[in-house]
Amino acid sequence: MSANLSPEYLKAEESYKAAKDPAEKLRYLEMMLTAIPKHKGTDKMQADIKRRIAKTKELLEKKSGGAKRYNPFKVEREGVGQIAIVGVPNSGKSALVGNLTNAKCTVADYPFTTTKPIPGMMAFENVQIQLVDLPPVSAEYTEPIMVGMIRNTDGAILVFDLQSDDPLGDIEVVREVLGKHKVELSRNPAEKFTPDGVAHLKTLLVGSKLDVGGAQENLDLVKELYEKEFTILGTSTEDGVGLDDIREKVFNMLNIIRVYTKTPGKEPDFTDPVSLKIGATVKDFASNIHKDFAKELKFAKIWSKSESKFDGQKVNRDESLIDGDVIELHI
Numbered sequence: 001m002s003a004n005l006s007p008e009y010l011k012a013e014e015s016y017k018a019a020k021d022p023a024e025k026l027r028y029l030e031m032m033l034t035a036i037p038k039h040k041g042t043d044k045m046q047a048d049i050k051r052r053i054a055k056t057k058e059l060l061e062k063k064s065g066g067a068k069r070y071n072p073f074k075v076e077r078e079g080v081g082q083i084a085i086v087g088v089p090n091s092g093k094s095a096l097v098g099n100l101t102n103a104k105c106t107v108a109d110y111p112f113t114t115t116k117p118i119p120g121m122m123a124f125e126n127v128q129i130q131l132v133d134l135p136p137v138s139a140e141y142t143e144p145i146m147v148g149m150i151r152n153t154d155g156a157i158l159v160f161d162l163q164s165d166d167p168l169g170d171i172e173v174v175r176e177v178l179g180k181h182k183v184e185l186s187r188n189p190a191e192k193f194t195p196d197g198v199a200h201l202k203t204l205l206v207g208s209k210l211d212v213g214g215a216q217e218n219l220d221l222v223k224e225l226y227e228k229e230f231t232i233l234g235t236s237t238e239d240g241v242g243l244d245d246i247r248e249k250v251f252n253m254l255n256i257i258r259v260y261t262k263t264p265g266k267e268p269d270f271t272d273p274v275s276l277k278i279g280a281t282v283k284d285f286a287s288n289i290h291k292d293f294a295k296e297l298k299f300a301k302i303w304s305k306s307e308s309k310f311d312g313q314k315v316n317r318d319e320s321l322i323d324g325d326v327i328e329l330h331i
């Protein structure tokens with residue numbers, strides 16, 4: 001019986017043979033196992049792949065001291081928030097991250113180009129936000145361990161291709177596959193984790209390749225159907241349209257305020273904000289500066305950027321802060 005191997009399998013096998021590092025080898029072996037047609041003719045090959053997966057895992061465990069499983073999807077957090085970039089294969093995720101950040105992402109005109117997470121830092125005004133370019137989400141193959149990483153991020157950008165024949169289908173595939181792994185995407189979930197084990201991720205929908213013919217019509221269609229559920233933007237990495245809008249919307253998604261310290265008689269340094277969650281108080285700000293400050297705080301003075309809320313008034317420790325506030329702590 002002929003094995004009838006698919007192009008996905010052959011590509012994974014080729015990458016496996018070229019891979020040097022065991023973690024990479026493991027990833028490609030897992031891809032091979034998913035992509036191999038499941039019938040009698042491939043039984044021996046399937047068994048072989050499984051054996052190699054077990055051996056490679058053993059090797060990796062030994063390397064990491066055997067204490068914990070090696071996790072290629074662990075990405076150290078940096079900046080004021082971590083955002084996962086999700087989407088079907090070839091949708092333009094890497095091109096987007098490459099244009100918004102300093103990361104060197106491989107962009108290519110074939111699916112499954114990205115095989116491991118690539119973090120990059122995106123500047124918005126005076127803060128840095130981490131975007132993580134990821135391998136694709138697809139009905140055929142989605143890295144389970146990747147979903148574990150996505151669950152713990154602060155939000156997601158769902159990239160969909162405006163050149164696709166079926167952008168709505170592409171969006172739904174991502175929602176469905178992640179949904180099966182207990183990750184729900186929405187505009188503004190009330191809670192991050194619910195008791196049923198579902199992680200609810202704040203998500204921005206971004207239509208890529210806005211420069212191509214027919215893209216605007218596709219974007220209008222997606223907006224018509226999803227406007228109630230998501231904020232939707234169109235962008236093109238070819239001409240840079242929409243990139244600044246993404247920066248701002250992602251920052252807004254994080255629910256962060258930036259507050260600045262001031263010493264009496266001096267001007268504040270607006271290049272170096274303290275980032276706090278919306279709703280933070282003077283006390284939270286003080287503890288962020290130094291753990292003893294909150295205890296020793298006598299009072300604070302606040303200058304607000306907008307609505308002339310405060311203009312140097314004395315406030316107590318429970319006063320809540322807004323984005324742009326300048327604070328002088330008196331201890």
Ligand SMILES: Nc1nc2c(ncn2[C@@H]2O[C@H](COP(=O)(O)OP(=O)(O)OP(=O)(O)O)[C@@H](O)[C@H]2O)c(=O)[nH]1
Nearest residue numbers: 090091092093094095107108109111112113114237
């Ligand atoms: N015209 C146009 N092409 C784009 C744009 N963004 C990405 N592309 C092309 O789309 C293809 C796929 O881009 P990638 O960024 O590699 O897509 P990806 O989603 O990272 O793909 P995987 O890693 O395989 O999931 C490449 O040929 C890109 O050049 C865009 O804004 N305009």
Ligand SMILES: [Mg+2]
Nearest residue numbers: 093094113114
């Ligand atoms: Mg990619």
